[in-house]
Amino acid sequence: MAARFPRKMMALMLSLAGLGCADESSRPVAARSAPLIGGQAISDALLPGVGALVLNVPGYYQAFCTGTLVAKDWVLTAAHCIAQVPAGTPTGFYLGGNVHAADVASRVVPIAEMHAHPSYTNGTPPGQLAVYDDIALVKLARAVTGVEPVKLVRKAEVATLVQTNRPVEVIGFGQTNAASEQSTGVRYQGITSIFQVGTHELWIYAPQGPQKCRGDSGGPTLGDLDAGEGYDWRVIGVASRAGENCTMGSVETRVDMYAEWIHGVVGSLPCGSGLSAPCEPPPPPTTTRKPLGDRCASSSECVANLCVGFQGAKVCSRLCSLSAPSCPQGFACQPASGDKGACIALSAVKAPLGGSCAGSDQCESGLCGAGPDGATFCTQLCTPSTGCGEGMECLPAGSGRHACALLPGTSPGGAATGSETSSGCALVPFANPTSGAGAWLLAALALLVARRRSPWRVCGILKVRS
Secondary structure: OOEEEOOHHHOOEEEEOOOOOHHHOOOOOOOOOOOOOOOEEEEOOOOOEEEEEEEEEEEEEEEEEEEEEEOOOOEEHHHHHHHOOOOOOOOOEOOOOOOOOOOOHHHHHEEEEEOOOOOEEEOOOEEEEEOOOOOEEEEEOOOOOOOOOOEEOHHHHHHHHHOOOOOEEEEEOOOOOOOOOOOOOEEEEEEEEEEEEOEEEEEEOOOOOOOOOOOOOOOOOEEEEOOOOOOOOOEEEEEEEEOOOOOEEEEHHHEHHHHEEEEEEEEEEEEEEEEOOOOOOOOOOOOEEOOOOOOOOOHHHHHHOOOEEEEEEEEEEEEEEEEOOOOOOOOOOEEOOEEEEEEEEHHHEEEEEEEOOOEEEHHHOOOEOOOOOOOEEOOOEEEEOOOOOOEEEEEEOOOOOOOOOOOEOOOOOOOOOOOOOOOEEEEEOOOOOOOOOOOOOOOOOOOOOOOOOOEEEOOOOOOOOO
């Protein structure tokens, strides 16, 4: 049997065309840490899906109940709220903090349909927790955008949220002064607690706490699932009735007992609400970072979180040591700052004439040669009349050709480095921009040069027309 109210309460319960809070002049500021210390006006930021049911009276809007957006075009409220609306009266759902604000019209969504629970009977409610079925759904003429629906308590959450002495949040647009019916239309919130739990209703009450009053009818009582400093709200009750002069708290219709009916009317609710499936955890970021050598605009795009400029382009790189290079195969450590360097793709490193190389694609000239000591360097074809520049001389390379060779005792310079093939030349393809479509012809230019005591060779990869 449902527990009865104290004798004082039994004769004082009233159906609410409104419910509300304590006198504004004595209302302290609400604090999350306290079980209940009062109510205060709140901004649109806190649970913006809680709004007011309004009558479109010529010249202004009048709030008569409170409701909660539970789907993009559905509002949960009390059955007695919509039972009192005269047929044909223009009604709407206001989302904001103050119905008296100048922009009220832009925040009102017209109401298209009203659905009271089929078992609700409009009459004087009993003075005890009972099965009163005071719950309703309102369909809006259009979907609300920019405001997330508020979630309803799920079956698995009832044991946690619906229990005696549990702190709860209450929100409504009702009277802030029990003696003044004109004190409605501003959104107030407060923290109170569950005083008693019945099979289909809750008694929300705490001494010295905020009181729901006329105009708060249909508004939500919310439990918080978040045990930390954040909030994870669930609607557990809908305001139904309160004591005379808005005393002794309020009686709420338990939302979990009507979950099947709500889903049957609405069709579907957002994930994690009511009977809907739990929400899937958010997927991990799908951003794919770029590997070494790819073009980039910022370091955040790269696997190694480093984007550097090299020869007029920005490429993904990673730090390396010039004294002990540790770049992966196909990359060379290029100077950056002090002993620090950055790994740059060998294909992007073009050494000048005489510079060290591991393949012809690393040379500005497009040819990498090797001396008798195995050291490789960038060379180019030449003629005895044009010469080769400082540190090199133009020597015969066979077949009537000449190529630039390092002078005796000169070591290859430049920054390009890399592994060599067993022949002393790494045959790495390079693009010939003047060639047309056709097959690659890999031709090693092994040019023996008769240079007194120092024969040397040149190798390269050429792309020619088929």
